Amino acid sequence: MCTVVLAGLGVVLPAPAASAATVDTGASYVLVNRNSGKALDIDGSATAAGARITQRTRDDRSSQQWQFADAGGGYYRIKSKHSTMVLTFPSTADGTGLVQRTDTGRPGQQFRLADAAGGDVRLLSRAGGKAVDVLNSSTADGARVVQLPGSGDTSQRWQLVELDADTTPPTAPADPRTSNLTCTGVTLSWSASSDDTGVAFYDVYHDGQLMKSVPGTALSAELTVVPGVTWGLYVNARDAAGNVSQASATVPVTVPQCQADTEPPTTPGGVTATASGTTVTVRWTAATDNVGVTGYEILRDGTAAGSTSGATTFTDSGLAADTRYQYQVRARDAQGNRSASSTPVAVTTGASCATALCSVTRVTTETDLPWGLTTLPDGQALYSRRDTFEIVRLDPATGTKTVVGRMPDVAGTDGEGGVLGLAVAADFSADPWLYVMHTSATDNRVVRVRYTGGVLTGSPQVLLTGIPRNKYHNGGRLRFGPDGKLYLSTGDGQNGAWAQDLTSLAGKVLRINPDGSIPSDNPFGTAVWSYGHRNPQGLAFDSQGRLWEQEFGNSVMDETNLIVRGGNYGWPACEGTTGSCANPGFVAPKHTYPVAEGSCSGIAVVRDALYIACERGMRLYRAVISGDTLTDVQQYLNGTYGRLRTVEPSADGGLWLTTTNHGDKDSIPNNSNESILKVELGR
Known part of the structure; x- marks a missing residue:
């Protein structure tokens, strides 16, 4: 031995x-x-x-x-x-x-x-x-x-x-707790996991982002934190064979500021507002602060219209035509002190839309997270309520909502699991299957269920099982391709090694036939179409039949990828363009975003423009697809509606857009306050 x-x-x-x-x-x-x-x-x-x-x-x-x-x-x-x-x-x-x-x-x-x-x-x-x-x-x-x-x-x-044929993961660490909290650090402790061969590592996360790994003999970790943030801390156990436990419970921590500060920033000056059709651009000169300005809030007619994290320009889109608006700006610092509002400036919008995004209408609100959404041939939309496990039909004309069924065998993850992506095939009218990706008690899986007479009927037919699940990193988007195949995005289950392991379904883009069988032209003889992904949640096809993918980074970069058959996208060696990315076998992203301006989930393609919905970035990106590149990247709705989760094409050539502002990091039903928005597009 x-x-x-x-x-x-x-x-x-x-x-x-x-x-x-x-x-x-x-x-x-x-x-x-x-x-x-x-x-x-x-x-x-x-x-x-x-x-x-x-x-x-x-x-x-x-x-x-x-x-x-x-x-x-x-x-x-x-x-x-x-x-x-x-x-x-x-x-x-x-x-x-x-x-x-x-x-x-x-x-x-x-x-x-x-x-x-x-x-x-x-x-x-x-x-x-x-x-x-x-x-x-x-x-x-x-x-x-x-x-x-x-x-x-x-x-x-x-x-x-x-190597031992060890396939049994450790038990979840128990009793996570914090101590020694300061403005720059905290200690997270837990009770030991058990494993048939022994715990080799503990991996500590906040809100899905890996912070630190410690040996399996350690039962605590000293963590570096950021003043003023509120994070959810938890820990996973991992054995030598790479089996990862389910996560511990989440411990919320609110980090204090390093110094008391009651002095507000100065009032922003030089505010101007210029209209282009139904879009207004507001500009101002920077404020000052005794510690530091962290952002600006923009008021439209006295009500918050959006925010920036430091930029001194803001684009307000989707306004009414021929309408007078009044804008003010105020600065804020890290401790929430706000300046007085600037002197109001007025502007009148043009007679018609002259930009890419013309109007935004709140069709309905939701008390649970609207995660997946798909449009039926008659223009109605179906969406999933992630934590109640329900499927809802939405009439875009009236905002009427009808629960059409509840998915069985679904389990939350005390994080981002539940009922996730939805899709219907092009032949839905003749063969009305609704395809659903959801988390079960043991895995992530794809099923399909009949939608007839306006309700879900019969028992779901299981198409694909064995996709690793965890508190975060479940992926979850479904999209039918022009080839009639079903594509799905899967997260790495909080185990980066799985993303490079072709025997695992985690950290991949998968491709299956509508009946769940494996297409004969898949590159590895399995459901795997591409690999080396961390937590992809956006899939969309362009007019050339090419698949675009949106992927969460850990702490540095998010990325938009153009997916190629059998491609390796580099995770965990490479995050965006950082890390060990020089390997010629890795496929480079087509665009990257700082995580603070991204954390983007859903994507949609309309008239070969790619729309990207971002959570932490609280904005909608629009990029023109030009050849195999993304050009003219613009930002819309920056802070206007908060965190954005899902964006999907609508039947009338516009977009559906959903928010994810409350309760998106737990599995508690009906603790949200979300909007489902309809976006009218222009040029």
Whole structure:
């Protein structure tokens, strides 16, 4: 029995070793180099043929997991659990680099396991008889793995560490609690989770954003906080096999300011208001404050119309034509002190709309979160009430709401789970299925249920199960493509490794047939269409049939992606354009947004303009799709209606838009106060 130290975490775990005589063709192994102590890995976790093989610090990610298939004559084909390709030497020359390629059975893909000292093995190529070696006996991450004549050096010796088939996650940590709260820090403590093999890590989050990971021996974490914020803190447990627990309960914490401040900012000056059709642009000069101005509030006719987080310009859209409005601006600081309102300025809108967004009408209000929304062929809309598990029909002309059914077998997550995305296919009139993605007690899943006579009828038909769930990061959007296939976005279940694991449905864009079967042209023979996603919640097709996706970042960047078949979008190595994004196998985003100005959920395409609804950013972005880029990115409704969740095309060429201002971080029914808005679009 050997031991393995998880680098940087101080956790020592038992790890069984295999020899040439005991290799199990039904098991998965990590191949650890005796000289460097690092694991055989696919560079950048690539899945493409020809990707090079390197060594990397062991973390048991799927690209470090290998299976041995008997090739006859004492030789094995060594298959990646991540890419399903096999280790290959393209030639017999000294120094030839090891790569992965589709299994064709040729000798350069077959290896003999020769016993070496200390229970290690040497991997000898059948084609040239040469040994798998780390180039120049390097101990660095990323060092190339090559073939060289057998020497017996430790750089040619490999330890075969069999991975336990551990699929049982730890229990959720209990009794989370805070102490030692200051304006810059807090201690979160909890009671230990239990696990059949032992807890390796605890991951601490606020509101879905990872803050810190600590070893499984720790039962507290010292956290850095931001003065003035209100966060929900919680913790997950994770074992050495990567199984992640469900989250603990949430502990709310309101961080005090670092100094008392009762002095308001100065009043903004130089306020102007200019009309362009039914849109007004308000500008002003910056206010000052003894500590610092944190934002501005814009008043229209004495009532709050929106806000900015520091910008000194505001666009007020969707106003009535030929109408006089009066605007004032006031500044605020971090402790909520507000300046006096500026001197009013008046402006009269034009006779007609001259901008992209013409008018916004509140069609109805909701006491529960309206999450998914889809338009029926008759122009009526169906939307989901996330935490009551109900489906509601909405008449856009009258605002009349009718509950058409309640989804069975749904469970909340004390976070962002429940009844999520909705979709109907193009043949709905002839074959009226409503497709629903929801959280159950054990997973996220996709079902379909008949909608006949204005109500849901019969029991739902389960199409896809086994999508990991957690408090946050459940994804949840559904969208039918022009190819008639159903696409769905799934979050990483708060386990970033799953996003790169092609055997997991988490952190992916999935594609299935309407009956739940797997299309024959999917890239990996599974439901996976693309991978390397953190928490995607927006899907939309443009006029060319291309799929756009909107994805939450952790703490730095959100991203808008153009999805390609089999594409790897980089999470968790890459967040937007930050992190280890240089890997040529990663697909770069088409646009990024600072999280403070984004946290965007839903997207919609109308006349090849992409509309993006943002929560923390409290705005609606509009971007023109030009080729494969996004241009002329504009912002609308900045702070006017608060946090925006879902945006969908309406039957009349406009948009539906829903808010998510209250109760969106728990599973409590009817504790919201939301709006469902109808947006009329212009040019």
